[in-house]
Amino acid sequence: MKVAVLGFGTVGVGVFEMLNNAEGLEQGTVLVRPGKNDKAFKRTTIEEITSDPEIWAVAEVMGGIEPAFSYAKAVMEAGKHFVTSNKALVAAKGIELSKIAYENNVGFLFSAACGGAVPILHNLSIARESDKILSVSGILNGTTNYMLDSMQRLGLEYEDALKDAQRLGYAEADPTADVSGMDALRKIMLACAVSYDMLPTEGLLNEGIENVTAEDVKHFMKKGYTCRLMVKGGRTDNSVYAYVEPVLFREGAPECSVLQNFNMACYEGLNSGRISIMGQGAGRYPTASAVLRDLSGILGGRKYMLRESCKAVKAENDKIKQLYYVRLPERMASLIPSESVDAEKGIARIITKPVSVLEMHSMAAKIRKDGGEVFFAAIGE
């Protein structure tokens, strides 16, 4: 079955190459965007792809919402299956795309948009059929994991860890989406949609790692903790919770053994218990392997990971209470309900009383608005 590829960047080249060796699949045409790498030997336009009866499916790996969304729509309306690695697209337009897919009876899968080679969305979509997914969590951003790991194991400052990540191709020139937690947030949005038929589009919270310092990391290490940027999602009575924030783990926790730019995705099934999957969350071949897995899945009859009933919801992040580590100016320490305070040179390090995720993120926003620098991290179980 011939597969066209939209986008010929890092992942696109990988998908195109791998199509040569996958069972039942073969290379179709490649759409290269104007101004992009033009060495592709099979260039084409979206019109040529949608009108080519030989093209069975299309893999979109160009990123961004437009023209990806218009292309996806055109492809599916032309009766061709659509798979994508584009998390921004699915987070913003997943429900609309799903509707188009069902209307046209074509496959729509997006494993590669969450976890790279880690098959978390696939496994969630399988598990939910016969089990109840109680929660989803994980380390789903390799860039920030690489940075936090370098800060801990190599003792780097934040800026140096970021520069290393950029030099190695793990971080973009503009690293905002990664370090702000936005990239990870999109992934937990998708995981909720697959697990619960609810795509949270409002009420989401994301705290990244922009505010962590070498000093913070040293402090965690002294106390036996390792810091990781975690996604968390799960059911509430009427909706879901979904947020991203740094979490401190005690030595020996599986999260501590997730090094460099690796990912680890976990879910808790009512019957299965906790299942954790570790692997490469990014990179040409790992991400392309997820795109190919989706194409094989459609070939085998598994066409959807979102259900027709999936709807947009507002996330409820005020239900879960936990303890946090907070570092802030000593003069603002009283703004936080604290269990213990450790102050030195005008800096306070606080362990909070149990507060909800929403409360903690709101308090940090308020302190920042008032000109205070603050870093916080939940204290893991």
Add this chain to the structure above:
Amino acid sequence: MKVAVLGFGTVGVGVFEMLNNAEGLEQGTVLVRPGKNDKAFKRTTIEEITSDPEIWAVAEVMGGIEPAFSYAKAVMEAGKHFVTSNKALVAAKGIELSKIAYENNVGFLFSAACGGAVPILHNLSIARESDKILSVSGILNGTTNYMLDSMQRLGLEYEDALKDAQRLGYAEADPTADVSGMDALRKIMLACAVSYDMLPTEGLLNEGIENVTAEDVKHFMKKGYTCRLMVKGGRTDNSVYAYVEPVLFREGAPECSVLQNFNMACYEGLNSGRISIMGQGAGRYPTASAVLRDLSGILGGRKYMLRESCKAVKAENDKIKQLYYVRLPERMASLIPSESVDAEKGIARIITKPVSVLEMHSMAAKIRKDGGEVFFAAIGE
């Protein structure tokens, strides 16, 4: 779709209960073996099951080769799908069962036979369609992992660790299949069959943990190592390698964070890179969740994890060379090609030169034949 359950022990009860809540599935009859728990409220015979047009599939969770094999054959010849958690059955009769399944166009899946809730066989069967599986490995026996972990973290002697495992229901009254590595060996046989269309039935090697002592474990800890019982499998030029043996891992390796009776299964894909899956490898609901996943899979059109071309092969365990730790009587130390020897009170602890898996297992067998006590473990990367 109605599902009959063969066997009403730990897992059978779990499967029966879960059928109530799984999408598209419902409780059928239950076959309870004579002399077994007779509280099942829907007892039946195999003839009643095979002749009941309402039964769509049968889940076999009774264990053992007979009557499980005869029942499986009867079920599939009656046109009903067959799923099982029975690793002994599939290791011994998998190819025959697969042939019957294809001939009768019914599903035959056995996720629960390897890894409990850990979906390693499912994920291997998916991954191999679009990627090349280079190797499979893992901690696939929860009983021995519980024992090794207790010996390390609680400082227990072997006998006490075994008694604890028995008291907690992790080990059988006769623990031979677990501690000898035979249970784990059957699992890597199945993983090879799913990954490579080759079920290794000869040339297999399994070294268990019967010979490990509290003294060995203390010695490993002093050197910064954690001992785990590992399965290993992969392609050779003409066949596969497949064996079970203890392995020593350096602090920080993911295997060290697999505690208690948890399992971790890994595979290395040419494109995906290394994927590791951790979870509960046994227990009522975790194992039943894998049985249910298979039933849902068949409902969704995924009927096979073994291919029609799967054949029995002789494993080739002489290709991989590695270093081993060996503890044996000092007087026999010269029988092992050693890199370093550390002798005290008549006991030698050796680090070997690189030797093949086959050589190491053969040398240990020879030493035992000559009346020497020996424990060995590969030194992990």
